[in-house]
Amino acid sequence: MANYEAVIGLEVHAQLLTRGKIFCSAPVHNDGEPNTSVGSVSAGLPGSLPVLNRHAVELAVRAGFACRCAINPVSRFARKNYFYPDLPKGYQISQFDEPICGEGWLDIASDEAGTQIRRVRIQRIHIEEDAGQLFHVASSTLVNLNRAGTPLIEIVGHPDLRSALEAKNYLKVLHSLLVHTGVTDGNLEQGNFRCDANVSIRKVGDTKLHTRTEIKNVNSFRFVELAIEFEIARQIAVVESGGKVIQETRGWDAAASKTFSMRTKEDADDYRYFPDPDLPPVVLSPDWIERIRSEVPELPDEKKRRLQSDMGLSDSEAKLLLEHRDWHVYIDELCTHDIGAKLAASWVISDLVGELNHLSKTFAENPFSASRMAELLKLLQGKKVSRRQAKELLIWWMKHPDASIVEHVKNENLVQVDDAGALEGWVDTIIREHPERVAEFLSGKDKLFAFLMGQVMKLSQGKANPEKISAALKKKLEALRP
Amino acid sequence: MDYLHFSRCREALEKRSVSSVELTRQSLDRACASQTKYNPYMAILEKRALSSAAQADARRKAGDRAPLLGVPVAVKDLILVEGEKCTASSKILENFVAPYSATAVDRLEAAGAVIVSKTALDEFGMGSSNENSAFGVVRNPLDPSRAPGGSSGGSAAALAAGDVSLALGTDTGGSVRQPAAFCGITGLKPTYGRVSRYGLMAFASSLDQIGPMARDAEGCAALLEAIAGFDIHDGTSAQAQRSSYLQELISSRSLDSLKGLRVGVPQELDGISLEPAVAGELAALRAHLESRGALVTTVSLPHFPLALPTYYVICTSEASSNLSRYNGIHTGRGASGPEELSIEGLYSHARGEGFGEEVRLRVLLGTYALSAGYYDAYYKRAAQVRRLIYRDFAQAYKGVDVILTPTAPESAFELGSRTSDPLKMYASDLCTLPASLAGVPAISFPTNFTKPKLPVGMQLMAPWFAESKLLQVVDTLQRQGIGGVV
Numbered sequence: 032m033a034n035y036e037a038v039i040g041l042e043v044h045a046q047l048l049t050r051g052k053i054f055c056s057a058p059v060h061n062d063g064e065p066n067t068s069v070g071s072v073s074a075g076l077p078g079s080l081p082v083l084n085r086h087a088v089e090l091a092v093r094a095g096f097a098c099r100c101a102i103n104p105v106s107r108f109a110r111k112n113y114f115y116p117d118l119p120k121g122y123q124i125s126q127f128d129e130p131i132c133g134e135g136w137l138d139i140a141s142d143e144a145g146t147q148i149r150r151v152r153i154q155r156i157h158i159e160e161d162a163g164q165l166f167h168v169a170s171s172t173l174v175n176l177n178r179a180g181t182p183l184i185e186i187v188g189h190p191d192l193r194s195a196l197e198a199k200n201y202l203k204v205l206h207s208l209l210v211h212t213g214v215t216d217g218n219l220e221q222g223n224f225r226c227d228a229n230v231s232i233r234k235v236g237d238t239k240l241h242t243r244t245e246i247k248n249v250n251s252f253r254f255v256e257l258a259i260e261f262e263i264a265r266q267i268a269v270v271e272s273g274g275k276v277i278q279e280t281r282g283w284d285a286a287a288s289k290t291f292s293m294r295t296k297e298d299a300d301d302y303r304y305f306p307d308p309d310l311p312p313v314v315l316s317p318d319w320i321e322r323i324r325s326e327v328p329e330l331p332d333e334k335k336r337r338l339q340s341d342m343g344l345s346d347s348e349a350k351l352l353l354e355h356r357d358w359h360v361y362i363d364e365l366c367t368h369d370i371g372a373k374l375a376a377s378w379v380i381s382d383l384v385g386e387l388n389h390l391s392k393t394f395a396e397n398p399f400s401a402s403r404m405a406e407l408l409k410l411l412q413g414k415k416v417s418r419r420q421a422k423e424l425l426i427w428w429m430k431h432p433d434a435s436i437v438e439h440v441k442n443e444n445l446v447q448v449d450d451a452g453a454l455e456g457w458v459d460t461i462i463r464e465h466p467e468r469v470a471e472f473l474s475g476k477d478k479l480f481a482f483l484m485g486q487v488m489k490l491s492q493g494k495a496n497p498e499k500i501s502a503a504l505k506k507k508l509e510a511l512r513p
Numbered sequence: 514m515d516y517l518h519f520s521r522c523r524e525a526l527e528k529r530s531v532s533s534v535e536l537t538r539q540s541l542d543r544a545c546a547s548q549t550k551y552n553p554y555m556a557i558l559e560k561r562a563l564s565s566a567a568q569a570d571a572r573r574k575a576g577d578r579a580p581l582l583g584v585p586v587a588v589k590d591l592i593l594v595e596g597e598k599c600t601a602s603s604k605i606l607e608n609f610v611a612p613y614s615a616t617a618v619d620r621l622e623a624a625g626a627v628i629v630s631k632t633a634l635d636e637f638g639m640g641s642s643n644e645n646s647a648f649g650v651v652r653n654p655l656d657p658s659r660a661p662g663g664s665s666g667g668s669a670a671a672l673a674a675g676d677v678s679l680a681l682g683t684d685t686g687g688s689v690r691q692p693a694a695f696c697g698i699t700g701l702k703p704t705y706g707r708v709s710r711y712g713l714m715a716f717a718s719s720l721d722q723i724g725p726m727a728r729d730a731e732g733c734a735a736l737l738e739a740i741a742g743f744d745i746h747d748g749t750s751a752q753a754q755r756s757s758y759l760q761e762l763i764s765s766r767s768l769d770s771l772k773g774l775r776v777g778v779p780q781e782l783d784g785i786s787l788e789p790a791v792a793g794e795l796a797a798l799r800a801h802l803e804s805r806g807a808l809v810t811t812v813s814l815p816h817f818p819l820a821l822p823t824y825y826v827i828c829t830s831e832a833s834s835n836l837s838r839y840n841g842i843h844t845g846r847g848a849s850g851p852e853e854l855s856i857e858g859l860y861s862h863a864r865g866e867g868f869g870e871e872v873r874l875r876v877l878l879g880t881y882a883l884s885a886g887y888y889d890a891y892y893k894r895a896a897q898v899r900r901l902i903y904r905d906f907a908q909a910y911k912g913v914d915v916i917l918t919p920t921a922p923e924s925a926f927e928l929g930s931r932t933s934d935p936l937k938m939y940a941s942d943l944c945t946l947p948a949s950l951a952g953v954p955a956i957s958f959p960t961n962f963t964k965p966k967l968p969v970g971m972q973l974m975a976p977w978f979a980e981s982k983l984l985q986v987v988d989t990l991q992r993q994g995i996g997g998v999v
Binding site for chain 2 (some may be wrong): 071074075076077078079080081082083110112114115116119120121122301303304305306308309310311
């Protein structure tokens with residue numbers, strides 16, 4: 032089976048975060064009482080006319096920038112004609128041959144570790160209206176038009192993905208981009224971010240595209256991965272047993288964990304697209320496009336790269352920080368109190384979060400404001416206490432959050448000792464008390480250096496400056512070599 | 514005294530020699546009498562009209578002097594009036610009650626006009642004779658054996674019968690102008706985008722315009738002034754400043770609007786066979802204009818002959834989509850039919866029963882023209898030719914102020930004489946289609962130089978948004994007694 036590869040392209044629908052619907056003033060209220068948020072346009076009343084919500088255009092262009100798409104200065108709406116009870120006008124207003132955004136790309140990880148990167152090309156982004164929803168009860172069908180006319184963008188990817196994992200990663204990256212830039216709320220449960228997956232297989236080395244199937248409306252990252260994995264295996268089995276994959280639309284049955292045939296393309300509709308005469312072309316001026324570009328927040332991967340270099344974070348630390356906006360805000364606040372960015376970041380990500388976790392507290396339950404935490408970090412930054420002392424101070428402080436940490440350090444005389452005389456005295460004592468260990472060290476057991484260091488620290492009650500201890504200990508031990 | 518002639522009716526109301534309630538009662542009585550003779554109405558709105566009239570009288574007492582205050586107006590039954598049925602003369606909408614008013618209707622009522630009736634039409638505006646209606650044909654009050662024209666035949670007939678001073682029609686390919694010509698009245702199709710289409714049931718969205726109809730240009734000016742202007746509810750509504758059409762018309766009377774007027778007559782008219790009475794009136798009008806100092810020349814609109822096929826591809830394509838919403842479930846008759854029908858079956862059943870023959874024909878033609886594999890050859894090609902027609906007009910207006918043609922190649926034809934031959938019926942719109950496709954304003958007005966047996970209409974077309982020019986020229990002619998209107 033290893034000699035097959037999958038060719039996958041995703042079409043993602045994201046609901047735009049506008050207050051009103053795309054072509055009328057009715058508010059977007061998907062989860063309200065059925066049919067309570069329906070304007071004359073979304074109800075398809077005779078005589079009603081669509082008028083474009085400019086905010087939807089703005090968000091679509093913002094999505095374009097997030098996906099590095101070309102922005103088309105002129106785009107047009109078209110009608111997609113078909114009869115269905117959730118579509119009161121008998122046509123969906125969409126964009127066809129003149130979409131708002133053209134070619135773009137996203138970088139995604141193609142393995143679990145995130146070390147292999149694949150660039151996935153985006154073909155286009157277009158704006159369209161959502162349809163209503165149908166509920167089948169007993170012998171009848173009910174229509175809820177709350178969702179009708181809700182603004183969507185469809186992001187159409189090229190068939191550049193080669194595995195179910197890549198598809199999942201692509202979806203995750205796209206989701207975080209669009210949520211991060213405020214284009215969509217990305218709510219998966221409500222179907223505000225959902226995708227159709229086009230899947231085909233071919234022998235490795237083959238460059239042709241083969242007959243594909245389309246899995247409709249999958250709205251979870253995990254299900255996309257599972258559905259595509261199932262579909263790839265199914266298609267391989269079909270081909271291996273001498274059959275042919277037929278072009279069809281398939282659904283995902285989450286309970287049974289498999290895809291199933293919904294309809295074959297033979298009975299596909301002819302949508303009779305034509306330019307919607309009710310809507311003038313969308314013409315965007317260069318100034319307007321530039322303004323939207325300037326308002327797009329820094330993209331997550333650019334930000335991650337910046338965090339890694341500015342804060343000296345590892346890839347995984349930077350990722351953690353991107354996922355936790357509140358940590359980031361806290362670190363920025365620490366920096367305004369003259370704490371270095373690198374120290375602040377490593378302190379928050381490993382020490383503070385670690386200690387909160389240990390106490391089963393959330394970050395929001397952190398008892399220390401940034402300005403108070405900065406008092407402790409200043410001691411560490413000024414080498415008044417060692418890292419280990421600082422950590423111990425934090426543990427103590429968590430139990431006495433109302434206390435002043437500066438007072439505590441003073442009262443307990445916890446300040447780090449870097450007086451050469453005192454340090455040398457401690458080192459001499461330890462060398463004298465552990466002659467066997469010293470001998471073993473000198474005979475080549477390098478690991479014992481750490482033991483001896485520990486003993487000195489213990490003797491100093493943790494107050495010794497570890498750098499200086501290390502230097503002094505090394506010097507004295509070397510002097511003992513024959 | 515003929516209170517239902519707009520300028521006289523306005524004068525009488527202003528002098529308080531008649532109240533709006535009295536005038537409205539008279540209008541309602543005449544409408545009832547006409548209904549039995551000519552069938553021009555889908556509904557006579559007695560209650561609404563009398564209540565509006567009483568309010569208008571109160572406003573006048575309070576010092577309001579709006580031109581349309583208290584004036585009876587008829588509205589084509591393709592335009593929504595809140596709380597009243599709006600049928601489009603179609604069985605599929607026979608019980609549809611409008612939940613809101615069209616912008617044009619809101620503006621009319623705000624101006625104090627009294628809406629007295631909803632007038633009959635060819636179903637959804639598709640026709641040229643008012644014979645394509647689910648609720649019976651409309652007869653021409655000037656000769657009840659003949660058609661009033663269409664599709665705004667009910668509005669034209671209501672005016673010709675003297676039931677109202679003013680009426681709203683709608684024009685997609687000539688539906689205001691051709692019935693105006695057949696019924697001997699004046700009708701204007703404004704520039705596309707001049708009047709909001711919000712609340713007008715769409716037939717062909719890129720062509721539809723609501724237009725004023727009246728006995729004369731002055732009435733049209735007053736009505737246009739009330740309804741024109743940008744509307745936030747219509748994305749195709751024009752931002753261009755609207756004029757004070759009535760005021761401009763009245764102040765232009767001190768000038769001679771015919772002297773030096775450059776009038777172009779398209780040479781392509783040679784290819785159209787005109788009824789002798791029509792040809793005679795055209796020649797006489799041309800001579801009259803020249804005698805009054807106008808400069809009449811021949812212009813060329815090379816794609817004029819392609820207007821008819823272009824129009825029928827575009828209007829049927831748009832209609833096939835616009836009429837999809839009438840599925841028998843959301844509006845109209847409700848889902849009905851044999852129990853075992855699938856959803857497609859229900860739609861087919863409701864639409865097959867609910868739409869008349871001409872509507873079904875046009876929906877099928879349009880569906881075909883938009884289908885995969887045919888789109889490029891039909892819809893796309895038609896859209897390209899339409900641009901050429903637009904350019905023809907832009908070119909012609911570099912040399913002339915207005916373009917003159919007859920409104921229709923003929924006068925009112927006998928009822929039933931065209932119904933079996935759609936192409937012959939469509940030919941009635943040959944002269945009106947080009948202005949629709951180009952989006953320019955065009956007016957039809959009656960002339961009677963040769964004393965024809967039936968009314969004959971002449972058409973003047975002006976550049977985009979130059980409605981005032983058309984109204985002023987026709988007003989001048991009418992004040993010279995042309996068309997028997999003084």
